[in-house]
Amino acid sequence: MWAIVVMLIGALIAAEELPDLIRGKRRGDIWLFAALLLAGTGLGVAQSLRVEIPNPLDAISFVFAPVGKFLEALFM
Amino acid sequence: MGGLFQTFRKIVAGGASPKTPPPAKPERQELQARLSDSLPVIRSRIGNSPDVIVREIMIHQGPVPLGAALIYTDGLANITDMLESLLASGREAEASPSPDEPVMQRLKQTILTVGDIKDVSDYETLIHAVLSGDSVLLVDGCAEGVIASTRNWEDRGVNEPSSQQLIRGPRDGFSETLRTNTVLLRRKIKDPNLWMEMKQIGRVTKTDVAMVYIKGIANEKVVGEVRSRLDRIDIDAILESGYIEELIQDETYTPFPTIYNSERPDAVAAGLLEGRVAIVVDGTPFVLLVPALFTHFLQTSEDYYQRADIGTLIRMLRYLALFISLLAPAAYIAVTTFHQEMIPTPLLISVVAQREGIPFPALVEALLMEGTFEILREAGIRMPRAIGQAVSIVGALVIGQAAVEAGLVGPAMVIIVSITAISNFVIPSFNMGITIRMIRFLLMVLAATFGLFGIMVGLIAMVLHLCSLRSFGVPYMAPFAPFILEDQKDNIFRLPHWMLVTRPRLISQTNTTRQRSTKENNPNT
Amino acid sequence: MIEKGKISLVQLNILVMLFSLGSAILIVPSALSSVARQDGWISAVIGVALGAGIVQMLVILDRQHPGQSLVESCETILGSFAGKLVGMLYFMFFFLLASLVLRNIGDFITTIVMPETPIQAIHVLFLVIIVMGVRLGLEVIGRASEIFLPWIVVLILVLVFFIIPQIDIDRVQPVFEMGMNKIMYGSLSILGIPYFELVVFLMILPYVNKRQKAGKAFLAGSLLGGFVLILITCLSITVLGWDFTARHAFPSYTLAKKIRIGEFLQRIEVMMAVIWFLTIFFKLTLCFYASALAIAQVFKLSSYRPLVLPLGMIMLVMSLVVYPNIVYFREFSSHTWTPFAFVFGFAFPFMLLLLSKAKKAVGK
Structure with a gap:
């Protein structure tokens, strides 16, 4: 159910923004908008279908957690 | 505004916007010289309506009596003065035979003792004048007539305004007649810089609209903006200033009013003195005042008539x-x-x-x-x-x-x-x-679904919206946001009059000083 | 210029202050006292002083390329490709920060204020006003901050005033028990939240009136925010005690719960919640605004506004998946966030500053 709602919202956003964008005739703008909207809708649908979405903090932690631990060891 | 909204608007409005061009103005038709030609035209143009009276009379100018016609609308015009002066001229003319100058010239210069006189040479102007309450004098043999200002109709008179009452302060209120209303303003501000611009708006109603401002105090940009927005209006009827309000406001899709209206001449005069522009519409006692900021809607003129401390406390209340x-x-x-x-x-x-x-x-x-x-x-x-x-x-x-x-x-x-x-x-x-x-109901629903968090969200959304509004270019939430320290003297607080040295900064930008400096004005020193 | 509005110095000052209070006002006392215990307030003071230094460095960087935002000056300094790359990294940083902050408020409400409400609904509702604010633009955000500042100040004053009777000064003793090392380490957490995050304002400084004085307003705002943070930390430690402060996720909220004047005036912690909603609204809006502006500038768009709604959708999902539970987040914020934010809030800007100076020196 929620997946449909998400797609509907995506369509609404497109209907809201696209006419102005197309009138602006700037291809870059339209492409970036479309890419972001697709990403947003895709993620939204995935989330509502309870698909595991990789956690960005894990990647950051992988790099920076050792630094943090090192700092802690340094000061404590 | 985004595309979705526009589409929606188009659907609702039925896409009816200017597909049908405005009806072409009827061609200007010159008056004919002979009365026997022109009077039937006038009669037929107004459909022989019985309230428009065409009265044929004889005037004595020189040896031969001349045929003339007096045209006016019954009930709108008071022609007693006109008739009297015409009769008197007849008696005089019998006593002293006339010189050779044209009849019209003499009529205008010496005979008609009515105040305001204009020439007319076409039917359009003539009929509009008659329907507005003026009377027109046509003389046989002349392709020109005289419009005499004889407007005088039943009026409600200057009554106490019922929408904005106060304890202390003048009791006069605007009425339905434009002239009465401008008179009330003139009586409050006797300055040659109080300028009025007249316009006629409404294809059918031809409503008189006066734009009033004080030259040199009002911001020229705002005056120009008001003028151009008024000129842009193309509508069949203006029956109340509410029509004008909706047609010239900055933002339609907002629950908040961005144009102030008042029945009180003192409130409007105070607005004019702050540098705002008033729009007086014939047929309604409600005069518009722009730019109107949020804080204006929470102030009354009585705040300035009571003592400063009372005014301040009442405003806080x-x-x-x-x-x-x-x-x-x-x-x-x-x-x-x-x-x-x-x-x-x-x-x-x-x-x-x-x-x-x-x-x-x-x-x-x-x-x-x-x-x-x-x-x-x-x-x-x-x-x-x-x-x-x-x-x-x-x-x-x-x-x-x-x-x-x-x-x-x-x-x-x-x-x-x-x-x-x-x-x-x-x-x-x-x-x-x-x-x-209206907003209260919205907040109630938010409160019922999200509790205090919902209320906070609703309030933040409201404030964001308020901050995005402008009234004729002036930020709606000024002087709260953008915060203007010197304008706080007359915002929530109402400091004593001798401290109100400057006009609101964003409204009047040319002549901002009202009086001597605070120090010189202080009555306690 | 993508953004046409301008904000005044006062508005910048207020925005910086609200931004620094943002999520920090609830989180920082706990982070500080979990490391430095009763000396947490000293950590706070040191952290604010160091933070002022960081802000000063950001101001100097901003002066190198007046009128250019961080992303634009990246391209000027690093060239097109590397500049765009760093610009995109900053976009991600701002966006991640915004998502984290959104999740913070979701956590706060679902754990403390309204446990039955699904977190998605809260995120959606809050996103609605964020998106609204960002689409209306910087000018409107600035003006709204002026409207809300008096509320926040009054609420903080009331809070401080009423909590004074509960202060027990013995709770800060013994002073310096933990030694300088731990105190310094504690101060890192206040650097991570909010001082390294203030780099967001490098996206906003170009749109300030009277640019020459913008640096001063920036610094003053961050110091004011820092002062309030120190104050709240001191109060948390002296009223609740360091152990309670450290154990609790939102100690300043608990602090407000302690207020009890007579029988009637009690349980006014909702004031604290209001302060938090307001400050976090501005923090989140500015982060989101900066990220939308950053990506629009990297790709040289004519306006950032069309991107706001799609970005909002992404942020909604992002904020829900960004961390699995609050324990994970506490671990992350105490160990990983500070070095991560250090890269974006200090290392990159400092490098850019050096490069820019070097370039100018070579150019002469």
Whole structure:
């Protein structure tokens, strides 16, 4: 159910923004908008279908957690 | 505005925008010289309406009496003076035979003793003049007529305004006649810089609209903007200043009024002196004032007539009332539904005990009572005065007491609704009051779904919207945001008059000083 | 220029202050006292002083390329490709920060204020006003901050005033028990939140009136925010005690719960919640605004506004998946966030500053 709602919202956003964008005739703008909207809708649908979405903090932690631990060891 | 919204608007408006071009103006038709030619044309143009009177008379200028016609609208024009002067001229003419100068010239220069006189040479102008209450004198053999200002019709007179009453202050109010209204303004401001620009708006109604401002104080940009927005209007009828308001406001899709209206000449004069522009519309006592900021809707002219400390406290009271009428029911719903722990225990017990047998959730209870009250209020405005009392009894007893006794609503809810309603009446301007009433319902729904968090979100959204508004280019929330320190003297506070040295900064930008400096003015030194 | 509005110095000052209070006002006391215990307030003071230094460095960087935002000056300094790359990294940083902050408020409400409400609903509702604010533009955000500042100040004053009777000064003793090392380490957490995050304002500084004085307003705002943070930390430690402060996720909220004047005036912690909603609204809006502006500038768009709604959708999902539970987040914020934010809030800007100076020196 929620997946449909998400797609509907995506369509609404497109209907809201696209006419102005197309009138602006700037291809870059339209492409970036479309890419972001697709990403947003895709993620939204995935989330509502309870698909595991990789956690960005894990990647950051992988790099920076050792630094943090090192700092802690340094000061404590 | 985005595409979706525009599409929606197009659908609603039926896409009817200018497909049909405005009807071409009828061609200018010159007056004919002979009365026997021109009078039938005039009669047929107005469809022989009996209220327009074409009276043929003879005037004695020189040896041969001349045929003439006096045309006026019965009830709109007072032609006693005209007739008198014409008759007198006849007697004189018999005594001294005339020189050779043209009849028209003499009529205008020496005979007609009426104030304002204009020439007319085409039917359009003539008929418009007659229908506006002027009378037209045509002379046989002349392809030109004279318009004499004879406007004089039944008027309500200068009465006390009923929409904005006050204890101390002038009792005169605008009426339905444009001229009376401009007179009231002139009487308050006797300065040659009080300028008026007349316009006729409305294809059919041809309503007179006057744009009034004080040259040198009003911001030229705003004046130009008002002028161009008025000129842009193309509509068949202007029956009230509300039409103009909707046609010239900055932002249509907002619940907040961005144009101030007043029935009070003193309020409008004060606005003019601050550098604002007034728009007086014939046929209504409500004069528009722009730019109008949020804070103007919470001020009254009485703030300036009472002592400064009283004015300040009353203004603070109004802001308090604004918050109460905006938030009280929503806060009650949020607290009773989600945050019972916030209420001190004894109070909680009594509130809960009251709500014991009530079958509805707090939101329904509140909507029920608020809805009832709005209906009662609307009924009270529209119905004949004699029945008003009956409604208030029904309202107070039946709805209030009976609903509580029947266990439909709790007594606390009745108190909340009453305090909300009374607070709403404190807001001096009716249209701002309505806005707050509408937003209140929105906040109630948010409170019922998200508690205090919902209320906060609603408030933040409201403030964001308010901050994005402008009235004729001036930020709506000024002088709160952008914060202007020197304008705080006359915002929530109303400092003594000798401290109000400058005009509001964003409104008047040319001549901002009202008086000597505070130091010189201080009566205590 | 993508953004046409301008904000005044006062508005910048207020925005910086609200931004620094943002999520920090609830989180920082706990982070500080979990490391430095009763000396947490000293850590706070040191952290604010160091933070002022960081802000000063950001101001100097901003002066190198007046009128250019961080992303634009990246391209000027690093060239097109590397500049765009760093610009995109900053976009991600701002966006991640915004998502984290959104999740913070979701956590706060679902754990403390309204446990029955689904977190998605709260995120959606809050996003609605964020998106609204960002689409209306910087000018409107600035003006709204002026409207809300008095509320926040009054609420903080009331809070402080009423909590004074509960202060027990013995709770800060013994002073310096933990030694300088731990105190310094504690101060890192206040650097991570909010001082490294203040780099967001490099996206906003170009749109300030009277640019020459913008640096001063920036610094003053961050110091004011820092002062309030120190104050709240001191109060948390002296009223609640360091152990309670450290154990609790939102100690300043608990602090407000302690207020009890007579029988009637109690349980007014909702004031604290209001302060938090307001400050976090501005923090989140500015982060989101900066991220939308950053990506629009990297791709040289004519306006950032069309991107706001799609970005909002992404942020909604992002904020829900960004961390699985609050324990994970506490671990993350105490160990990982500070070095991560250090890269974006200090290392990159400092490098850019050096490069820019070097370039100018070579150019001469």
